[in-house]
Amino acid sequence: MDAIRTEGLTRRFKDLTAVNRLTVNVKRGEIFGLVGPDGAGKTTTMRMLSAILTPTDGSGWVMGYDIRTECAAVKDRIAYMSQQFGLYTDLTVMENIEFYADLYGVAKKGRRERIDELLNFSYMHPFKRRLAGNLSGGMKQKLQLMCALIHTPEVMLLDEPTNGVDPVSRRDFWRILYRLLSEGVTIFVSTAYLDEAERCNRIGLMHEGELIAQGTPSEVKKLMRGRIIAITSPEARRIAYLLKSELEAVSICIFGDSVHVVTDSPEKTSVSAGKIISESGLSADSIRSIDATLEDVFVSMLGEKRASAGAEDEN
Amino acid sequence: MFGRLKHMFIKEFLQLLRDPRMRMITFAGPVIQMTVFAFALTTDVMNINTAVLDFDHTKSSREFVEYFTSSGYFEVTEYADSQSDIADILDYSRARLVINLPSGFEDDLLSGRTAKAQVLVDGTDSNTASIVFGYANRIVADYSRAKMVEFENASGSAGMVGAEGAPFEIVTRSWFNPNLESKYYFVPGLIAVMILVISMVMTSVAIVREKEIGTIEQVMVTPITRTEFILGKTVPFAIVGYIVMTLMLIVAMLVFGIRVNGSIVLLYLLTGIYLFGNLGLALLISVTARTQQQAVLTAFLVMMPCVLLSGFLFPVHNMPEIIQYAAFLNPMRWYLDILRGVIIKGVGAGDILCAIVAQTVLACSFVMLAVSRFRKTMA
Numbered sequence: 001m002d003a004i005r006t007e008g009l010t011r012r013f014k015d016l017t018a019v020n021r022l023t024v025n026v027k028r029g030e031i032f033g034l035v036g037p038d039g040a041g042k043t044t045t046m047r048m049l050s051a052i053l054t055p056t057d058g059s060g061w062v063m064g065y066d067i068r069t070e071c072a073a074v075k076d077r078i079a080y081m082s083q084q085f086g087l088y089t090d091l092t093v094m095e096n097i098e099f100y101a102d103l104y105g106v107a108k109k110g111r112r113e114r115i116d117e118l119l120n121f122s123y124m125h126p127f128k129r130r131l132a133g134n135l136s137g138g139m140k141q142k143l144q145l146m147c148a149l150i151h152t153p154e155v156m157l158l159d160e161p162t163n164g165v166d167p168v169s170r171r172d173f174w175r176i177l178y179r180l181l182s183e184g185v186t187i188f189v190s191t192a193y194l195d196e197a198e199r200c201n202r203i204g205l206m207h208e209g210e211l212i213a214q215g216t217p218s219e220v221k222k223l224m225r226g227r228i229i230a231i232t233s234p235e236a237r238r239i240a241y242l243l244k245s246e247l248e249a250v251s252i253c254i255f256g257d258s259v260h261v262v263t264d265s266p267e268k269t270s271v272s273a274g275k276i277i278s279e280s281g282l283s284a285d286s287i288r289s290i291d292a293t294l295e296d297v298f299v300s301m302l303g304e305k306r307a308s309a310g311a312e313d314e315n
Numbered sequence: 316m317f318g319r320l321k322h323m324f325i326k327e328f329l330q331l332l333r334d335p336r337m338r339m340i341t342f343a344g345p346v347i348q349m350t351v352f353a354f355a356l357t358t359d360v361m362n363i364n365t366a367v368l369d370f371d372h373t374k375s376s377r378e379f380v381e382y383f384t385s386s387g388y389f390e391v392t393e394y395a396d397s398q399s400d401i402a403d404i405l406d407y408s409r410a411r412l413v414i415n416l417p418s419g420f421e422d423d424l425l426s427g428r429t430a431k432a433q434v435l436v437d438g439t440d441s442n443t444a445s446i447v448f449g450y451a452n453r454i455v456a457d458y459s460r461a462k463m464v465e466f467e468n469a470s471g472s473a474g475m476v477g478a479e480g481a482p483f484e485i486v487t488r489s490w491f492n493p494n495l496e497s498k499y500y501f502v503p504g505l506i507a508v509m510i511l512v513i514s515m516v517m518t519s520v521a522i523v524r525e526k527e528i529g530t531i532e533q534v535m536v537t538p539i540t541r542t543e544f545i546l547g548k549t550v551p552f553a554i555v556g557y558i559v560m561t562l563m564l565i566v567a568m569l570v571f572g573i574r575v576n577g578s579i580v581l582l583y584l585l586t587g588i589y590l591f592g593n594l595g596l597a598l599l600i601s602v603t604a605r606t607q608q609q610a611v612l613t614a615f616l617v618m619m620p621c622v623l624l625s626g627f628l629f630p631v632h633n634m635p636e637i638i639q640y641a642a643f644l645n646p647m648r649w650y651l652d653i654l655r656g657v658i659i660k661g662v663g664a665g666d667i668l669c670a671i672v673a674q675t676v677l678a679c680s681f682v683m684l685a686v687s688r689f690r691k692t693m694a
Contacts, residue, residue, distance in 0.1 A: 050536045075538050086533030090330050102322035103537040144533070 001064050003028045003155050003186035004049060008058035011044050018044040020209040021058065026188055026202075031181055033200035034190040035298070041209040042190035043083060046159045049188070050080040063154055079148035083159040085140050089133030093124065093143055096132050097150060104151035118146045122176060138169025145176065156180065158189040162196065174199060194294040205298060212301055217294060224297045225304075226250050227266040231273060232258040233284040239277055246276050251303045255295065262300050319539055323547025331551065341517070341555060345509035346562045350570060352505050357497045360446045363388055366410035368395040373421035379432060380414060382458045388450045401435065411437045412447055424462060427470075491659050498571050503654040504627040506563045507589075507647055511621060514556045514590055518597035519614040521548040522689070523604045545689060548601075549594045556590045557583070576661025585653045588674050592646040595681025602689045621647045646681075649674040 004026035011019045019041040026032040034042050047053035049062060051071040059066065065073040087096045097115055106114065119125045122142045127135065132143060141161055148156065158177075162170045174196070177187055189200070197203045197217065204214040213220050233239055240259045244252050249269060250262040263269040266289045277284050332338055365383060369376050383389040393410060395401055404410050415433035423430040434451050438444040491499070525531040525548075534544065567573040575582055597614060604610035624631070624638060625647040631639055642648045652670040656662045664671060 047532075052532065052535045072538060075536055078536070080533070080536040082529060082532045084529035084532070086529045086531075088326070088330065088530055089528070090333055091326070095326075095329060099322060099326050100537065102325075103319055103534065103539050105318065105538070147533070 001028070002026060002061075003030075004032075004060070004062055004188055006049075006058065006060035009045070009048060009055050009060050010057035011041075011048060011053065012056045017209050019048070019055075022206075022209075022211055024204055024211060024214060026186060028186050029181065029184050030201040031177065031187040031189065031199075033197045033203040034188065034206055035192070035194065035197040035203050035294070036190075036206035037192060037302075039208075040206040042206055043159055044209075045206075046080065046157050046188075046190060050078060050157055051075055052080075076151075077154045078157055079151070079153035079155070080157045081141075081144050081148045081159060081161055083163060085144065087132050087140070087144055087147060090131060092131055093128045093135070096143060096147055100147040101150045106151055114150065114152070118149060121179065122146055123172075136169075138165045138172065141165055141169070141173060142176070145173070149180070153185065155186045155188065158187065160190055160192060162191070162193065170196075194298060197294050203294070205301060207302055207305055212305065213297075221292045221294065221297050224262070224292050224300055226262045226264045226300075228290050228292050228296055229261045229263060229266055229270050229273065230255075230258045230286075230288060230290045231261065231277070231284050232286045233277075233282070235282050239282055239284065242280055242282070243273060243276060247273055251300050253296075253299050260290075260296055262296070320543050320547055320550075323539075323543065324551050327547065327551040331555070341513065342559060342562065345513055345559050346566055349502070349505040349509055349563050350566055353498055353502050353567075353571060356501050356505075359497050360443055360450070361388060362390050363412055363447055363450075364392045364410040365389045366393040366395050366401070366404045366413045367391055368398070368401060368413065368415045370418040371416045371420040372418075375421035375424050375430075376416045379416065379420070379458060382454050383412075383414065383451075386450065386454055388447075405435065405437055408437065408439075411443070412451065424466075427466060499573065499659050500655075502567050502571055502573050503658050504625075504651060506560060506567070507625070507650050507654055508622055508627060509563060510556050510560055510586070510590065511593055511618060511647055513559055514552055514593040515597045515600075515614045515618055516611065517555065518549060518552045518594050519600040519604070519610040520607045521552070522598065522601040523607055523610045526605075527607055541689060542686070545598065545686060549598060553587070553590045553594060556593075557586070560586055573658065575658050577657035577663065581664055582654075582657045585650075585657070585671060585674070588671070588678050589646055589650040589653070592674060592678030592681055595678055595683075595685050596646070598685035599681060599688060602685055621645050624648065626651050643673065644677065646674060646677050649677070 002025045004024070006022055006024050009019060009022040010017065022041075022045060024032075034045065036042055044053065048055050049060060049067060051062075051067045051074040054068065059068065061067065062074045063077045065077070067074055088099070091099065094115075097118070101111055101115070119128060122145070124139065124142055124146065127139060132140065135143060145158075145161070162173055165173065177189070181187060189196075191197060200217065202214065202216050203220055205212045205220065213223050215223070231239060234257065236254055236257050236259050240252055240254045243249070243259065243261065247261065247269070250264065252259060252261050254260075261269060261273060270287050270289065274284070274287055331341065367380050369380070380391065384391055389412065393404060395404060395413070401413050401415065404413060413433075413435040415435065417431055417433075420430050420432065432455070434455070436444050436448050436451070522531070522545075525534070531544075539547075564575065596617065600610050600613045600617065604613060623629070624634070624642045624645055626642075627647070631642050631648060634642070649670040653667050653674070656667045656670070660666075
């Protein structure tokens, strides 16, 4: 049995279709990343899976329980962490944890141990008397995670948990997630950070309410058409501009100080790109073929989506 | 179910009582306001500045003025010399009442003719004017009765007063408030207003606050039910309402000497219905509003007609008919009947049955509407 399974899950808000016929399955004990830009429908998907938002169409199951009809059973087995900080800023760390323990009906016996364990592995012990509103961004997220974990859930739904959190705290947060994974918890996480997506067992790329690809990160990378040529140069911006008008390629984008050119014929393209650059008096530090990152895949897939949408419009 | 509810209450009270300022506003605020307003809002008219224009200068004319001053309501602050002074006095509000006695006042009186005296009242403030006018009328009537007795005694036709001068005597006595002191009218009203303000404002922000900060989403994924959540967000404010009312009743007794003449149990029971209705109304605001600001503003707009069309300041039966019907939907209108009934008159439930039924129907409808709206917004 899958931890999460959906079939044609759809949610419409008036004219807008936030999630469109989403079919996805998440295996037990894996970490699945839902990746997509803002507005792709990630939060709506999360909320439907947490049984707080009713789907317009389609169905979904969490640990085998129907998210439409068995809300209570679903809620007992999941932990949901909303993107927005959802705890009481005027209560202390301990008061927040106790409140959630009470709402989930965590038995008094063994509760102290559970709370201590959570405080310990999140390094939050010294802050337990502090008001939640006075915590740093990273600590707020850890507190929210603790409140979500208090009832030892089987499935975790995390909506962009590291949004706006500094890199050190992000690393810390992921350390906690891996630990949970080793305890057999299934994690369904949404993120707009592609480096985080690389850490997942499997990912799904979401765009405008639709799932455009799913698989392991390397499987998804293979879905990309063509190869990538990276041209590194301090003048990357001007080179990209130049190549866009003169070079035949699938897509050309800037990544920091390098230009990524996606092409079906890497040898030919790198030669002609070098020629164009030197003829225009610009210089490149290196021109080489590289492996695609998820970011490349994502950019090229979204590019294709847009192109085909444009073609449909013309017809 | 009760376990989770209990913890919602604990959380609400923790949040409410954490801030010392919030504690002051919630509990001391209403009590202080009630006390101040009960002293300030009074329809009793005392120490009325009075001007006298006496052209007669006789014993009788002085006696006439004395009747006014000895009543305790009037105080002569000025003696005018001419008719033109009177206009000045009233224009500049130096006096609210002018007694004008033409010459020949005593002559007419002694010779058995109708003596003429003029009493002018400043009518700018119509309520006060009619009260002043009422006092003046009573004093003049007293004076003329006394004079008539004197005159008949002198002329040796005793017994005629009963037959002619005053064929019967009206003795007015007002029940429940013999001295017509306005505190008996205002203190229960102020209690109703303060409970309304506290319960409406606090509850109207309750749910929208959780929506606005985003805490509601995190709470709704727990096994808590919608009913538990709504109760958890309202019952604490009902308890606060009860505490505030108790404090106000104590002050009413200690400071104003107003005791609950009826059953205290009945009063608390019926206050519960009133609170329930207010909370329902406030919840309705809270679940439909998108921001706390919207909620507070709406609560104030709802409270204004609730207070003004309740009979707190102006009697409902004096209002246009259509407004009187509209006031049927006002929980405070009924609660005032209940409060004044139970506290001042000391009546039992049977005598205010109409108000109790109306109040209950309103409370139930508000709460049901709020719950159904809440279901829709969360779906």
